[in-house]
Amino acid sequence: xxxxxxxxxxxxxxxxxxxxxxxxxxxxxxxxxxxxxxxxxxxxxxxxxxxxxxxxxxxxxxxxxxxxxxxxxxxxxxxxxxxxxxxxxxxxxxxxxxxxxxxxxxxxxxxxxxxxxxxxxxxxxxxxxxxxxxxxxxxxxxxxxxxxxxxxxxxxxxxxxxxxxxxxxxxxxxxxxxxxxxxxxxxxxxxxxxxxxxxxxxxxxxxxxxxxxxxxxxxxxxxxxxxxxxxxxxxxxxxxxxxxxxxxxxxxxxxxxxxxxxxxxxxxxxxxxxxxxxxxxxxxxxxxxxxxxxxxxxxxxxxxxxxxxxxxxxxxxxxxxxxxxxxxxxxxxxxxxxxxxxxxx
Amino acid sequence: xxxxxxxxxxxxxxxxxxxxxxxxxxxxxxxxxxxxxxxxxxxxxxxxxxxxxxxxxxxxxxxxxxxxxxxxxxxxxxxxxxxxxxxxxxxxxxxxxxxxxxxxxxxxxxxxxxxxxxxxxxxxxxxxxxxxxxxxxxxxxxxxxxxxxxxxxxxxxxxxxxxxxxxxxxxxxxxxxxxxxxxxxxxxxxxxxxxxxxxxxxxxxxxxxxxxxxxxxxxxxxxxxxxxxxxxxxxxxxxxxxxxxxxxxxxxxxxxxxxxxxxxxxxxxxxxxxxxxxxxxxxxxxxxxxxxxxxxxxxxxxxxxxxxxxxxxxxxxxxxxxxxxxxxxxxxxxxxxxxxxxxxx
Numbered sequence: 157x158x159x160x161x162x163x164x165x166x167x168x169x170x171x172x173x174x175x176x177x178x179x180x181x182x183x184x185x186x187x188x189x190x191x192x193x194x195x196x197x198x199x200x201x202x203x204x205x206x207x208x209x210x211x212x213x214x215x216x217x218x219x220x221x222x223x224x225x226x227x228x229x230x231x232x233x234x235x236x237x238x239x240x241x242x243x244x245x246x247x248x249x250x251x252x253x254x255x256x257x258x259x260x261x262x263x264x265x266x267x268x269x270x271x272x273x274x275x276x277x278x279x280x281x282x283x284x285x286x287x288x289x290x291x292x293x294x295x296x297x298x299x300x301x302x303x304x305x306x307x308x309x310x311x312x313x314x315x316x317x318x319x320x321x322x323x324x325x326x327x328x329x330x331x332x333x334x335x336x337x338x339x340x341x342x343x344x345x346x347x348x349x350x351x352x353x354x355x356x357x358x359x360x361x362x363x364x365x366x367x368x369x370x371x372x373x374x375x376x377x378x379x380x381x382x383x384x385x386x387x388x389x390x391x392x393x394x395x396x397x398x399x400x401x402x403x404x405x406x407x408x409x410x411x412x413x414x415x416x417x418x419x420x421x422x423x424x425x426x427x428x429x430x431x432x433x434x435x436x437x438x439x440x441x442x443x444x445x446x447x448x449x450x451x452x453x454x455x456x457x458x459x460x461x462x463x464x465x466x467x468x469x470x471x472x473x474x475x476x477x478x479x480x481x482x483x484x485x486x487x488x489x490x491x492x493x494x495x496x497x498x499x500x501x
Numbered sequence: 502x503x504x505x506x507x508x509x510x511x512x513x514x515x516x517x518x519x520x521x522x523x524x525x526x527x528x529x530x531x532x533x534x535x536x537x538x539x540x541x542x543x544x545x546x547x548x549x550x551x552x553x554x555x556x557x558x559x560x561x562x563x564x565x566x567x568x569x570x571x572x573x574x575x576x577x578x579x580x581x582x583x584x585x586x587x588x589x590x591x592x593x594x595x596x597x598x599x600x601x602x603x604x605x606x607x608x609x610x611x612x613x614x615x616x617x618x619x620x621x622x623x624x625x626x627x628x629x630x631x632x633x634x635x636x637x638x639x640x641x642x643x644x645x646x647x648x649x650x651x652x653x654x655x656x657x658x659x660x661x662x663x664x665x666x667x668x669x670x671x672x673x674x675x676x677x678x679x680x681x682x683x684x685x686x687x688x689x690x691x692x693x694x695x696x697x698x699x700x701x702x703x704x705x706x707x708x709x710x711x712x713x714x715x716x717x718x719x720x721x722x723x724x725x726x727x728x729x730x731x732x733x734x735x736x737x738x739x740x741x742x743x744x745x746x747x748x749x750x751x752x753x754x755x756x757x758x759x760x761x762x763x764x765x766x767x768x769x770x771x772x773x774x775x776x777x778x779x780x781x782x783x784x785x786x787x788x789x790x791x792x793x794x795x796x797x798x799x800x801x802x803x804x805x806x807x808x809x810x811x812x813x814x815x816x817x818x819x820x821x822x823x824x825x826x827x828x829x830x831x832x833x834x835x836x837x838x839x840x841x842x843x844x845x846x
Contacts, residue, residue, distance in 0.1 A: 373750025405718025
């Protein structure tokens with residue numbers, strides 16, 4: 157956020173332009189935030205939640221600051237709209253619920269609309285700050301699981317770009333390196349949108365951590381060659397039993413890790429859990445535009461009119477997950493009881 | 502081959518331009534054939550063998566037709582050069598060995614260099630004709646393994662474009678459809694060079710067979726959804742115990758098929774077997790240019806200078822292969838003894 161609550165803006169890195177171009181966008185209205193989430197200019201479950209929280213602040217001033225009620229009803233409308241941007245990452249709903257609860261709770265006590273708006277901005281900032289602390293805590297807990305010399309495979313991007321600061325899966329790696337554990341990262345490019353190639357490789361390279369880029373379909377071979385000692389990925393939604401929705405391809409990585417006896421870790425904040433869902437079968441899976449596959453990078457790579465299936469996520473069953481690393485500690489083994497113990501309070 | 506032995510040429514479809522452009526190249530010298538194989542203008546193990554055989558004919562006339570010895574020594578030199586084009590597909594070496602044996606055997610009896618050259622062209626044509634018959638036989642044997650309503654996953658392209666005619670893996674599908682078995686094909690796009698998206702989807706679409714294009718990392722999810730009842734892939738080299746080298750990503754597909762109890766079939770001619778290798782660990786794996794991954798779509802998709810690992814093939818262990826479909830019959834279960842029985846004679 158830059159500027160005051162009254163006329164500030166949400167500043168985002170436009171991740172669709174990385175790694176070739178580093179460019180920021182200032183979003184001054186809800187629609188621009190909605191578009192940024194939809195088009196993956198901002199992406200990664202925690203970062204979507206933060207962007208949406210700030211988007212709700214932008215929305216809250218949508219009808220002007222005439223009255224407290226106008227602010228609350230504008231925020232409600234903005235939240236309802238932002239909820240439609242992407243269906244899978246639960247952090248989006250979590251952050252918007254929290255903003256709405258704050259608005260409703262403060263509506264009766266706020267001395268005026270301007271103060272309410274300031275408080276809403278404070279709440280969005282709190283979400284961002286908590287995310288920062290969360291990243292560090294996940295990093296600390298997760299780093300314990302890695303050893304010097306480990307080869308680590310990651311899929312998609314669960315790094316600084318996916319959070320406010322330090323990442324979830326990549327936080328584990330960053331923390332391990334800070335502790336002096338030299339590791340080598342293998343980054344799946346992550347089709348169709350190549351978040352691994354464009355974002356993860358870029359973040360690791362900037363921090364001087366050795367990284368080798370591979371195509372998604374090479375991960376099993378790299379494991380077979382003995383180059384991988386651990387897999388660490390993020391998550392978009394985790395059900396009560398530990399089943400985890402994450403970027404499409406994660407499930408295949410988990411299958412390959414299992415076949416090679418390689419531990420498979422999920423790193424995600426507690427806000428990623430959706431305890432209302434008993435298991436992964438009820439997690440909604442976003443279907444995206446076929447052109448992401450057929451015209452991925454400005455060039456047609458498939459015949460005209462071909463049918464395409466393009467799910468953005470898949471679900472990895474909890475039995476294939478060695479441990480889930482959260483800011484509250486590590487869930488291991490991953491069972492409904494262990495999830496309830498750490499998260500359900 | 503178009504024209505006479507003396508001044509004809511090898512005519513190839515430039516597969517790097519598909520599916521957007523259908524364009525043929527006439528190769529009039531060994532270097533053009535070498536480049537076409539190296540750059541994957543012609544690809545697929547059987548097609549590489551056929552192109553190399555014709556390339557050897559082009560090479561045989563390289564020093565002119567002054568003497569039989571000149572023809573034989575030119576062919577030898579051409580074969581030696583063509584062998585360096587790609588290391589994994591054994592059909593390349595098999596076809597060149599066969600051309601060289603023919604040249605050497607006929608050198609003593611040929612009445613003159615022109616007749617020898619004609620015989621060499623006949624031999625290359627025989628390789629192509631046998632390939633045609635092989636495709637049809639593989640199709641017939643393989644179609645027995647499919648049932649109406651099956652969803653079939655294939656990886657890379659083992660279709661008409663990879664052979665003289667009808668394909669290996671796709672021959673199985675084409676034959677099944679000709680027998681009235683309606684099937685639905687899921688085609689992995691096959692990074693980095695997208696042979697599945699560009700070639701397999703195109704071939705199936707042209708023949709009116711329902712096909713759905715997916716990214717490689719979506720195959721495990723599609724299997725989990727119950728959409729796949731069989732996997733059929735081609736092969737680039739098969740060791741004596743049945744371990745199979747094929748396009749990178751095949752091993753991951755096999756792991757996922759195993760996890761979902763889906764039969765995994767390899768379709769390949771007997772010329773793909775290399776009985777001199779006891780198992781897959783001794784199959785040489787070609788490493789290709791990092792730019793295939795970082796600049797694959799005509800646009801840079803990874804940070805400058807990032808380290809890349811780009812093996813073109815992987816090896817699927819025989820224990821994960823339900824059956825190998827050859828033009829001589831089906832090897833099932835896949836064991837060294839069963840391979841020796843069918844192929845080692």
